[in-house]
Amino acid sequence: MEASGTVEFLLLGLSEDPDLQPTILGLFLSMYLVTVLGNLLIILAIFSDSHLHTPMYFFLSNLSFTDICFISTTVPKMLVNIQRQSKSISYTGCLTQVCFGAGFAGLENFLLAAMAYDRYVAICHPLRYTVIMNPHLCVLLILLSLTISITYALLQSLMLLRLSFCTNLEIPHFFCELVLQLACSDTLINNILVFVAACVFAGVPLLGIIFSYTHIVSSVLRMPSSGGKHKAFSTCGSHLSVVSLFYGTGFGVYISSVVTDSPRKTAVASVMYSVVPQMLNPFIYSLRNREMKEALGKLIVHFKLVET
Secondary structure (H helix, E strand, C coil), rough: CCCCCCEEECCCCCCCCCCHHEEEEEEHHHHHHHHHHHHHHHHHHHHHHHHHHHHHHHHHHHHCCCHHHHHHHHHHHHHHHHHHCEEEHHHHHHHHHHHHHHHHHHHHHHHHHHHHHHHHHHHHHHHHHHHHCCCEEEEEEEEHHHHHHHHHHHHHHHHHCCCECCCCCCCCCCCCCHHHHHHCCCCCHHHHHHHHHHHHHHHHHHHHHHHHHHHHHHHHCCCCCCCHHHHHHHHHHHHHHHHHHHHHHHHHHHHHHHHHHHHHHHHHHHHHHHCCCHHHHHHHHHHCCCHHHHHHHHHHHHHHHHHH
């Protein structure tokens, strides 16, 4: 069967047990709403408080927006399918999921690297911070990350268009991440592209983050006062937590796919990098960051005044 707009894939989801479907629906609907509302609050708090109009929070607002887009690429379709008691997704819909999913995942990697660079400049070159991290550079980093991510996403989609699919159209996942495995034509070039993309989108940003924090730790350890050390590390705590969560869950999924030959178990593990980090990021930044707490408090007070 040649790939065309008439092809429909079947997303088998996390479980085929009908008794579990209401629980899965409620759980993922709650996680989706918490993710969207939490990240929207972060964005609104940053834009409404002039004290947060700094490079660090500029990148954070972009990360929150990316998290909303990333989770919106996959979870809503799964919720609709459970509600309708359907498993189907069109060829176009599947291709769209792959395209947007790849783009937003890549963008998230680059944003985390940009935030690490921001912390590196702030701690290692504090006197030159405002000169180096100027608005022009911040916007340029966002545009560069966006351009690379969009280019890869489109290339990934174009490479999938050349494939044909046969009789097996069942994807043992809750989104179309594994669609490449169903192709009955040669996927060597596609696999090479995925490998190169993994090196570029995960390897390069991760190396940049490691490089930044190596210099940060070295610089902090040379500080004479313990108060200065604590303050420097506290500004990096939230970002380090988000990085650890994002890459830790990502590597966990990769390891689980290697040690187990069960696609369903891999699909369950995929929740840990495609849903959980996006949901927890707002909590990490709001609970560990004093400036963020104050901004959110002002925003809540403002909403209460508007209601009254």
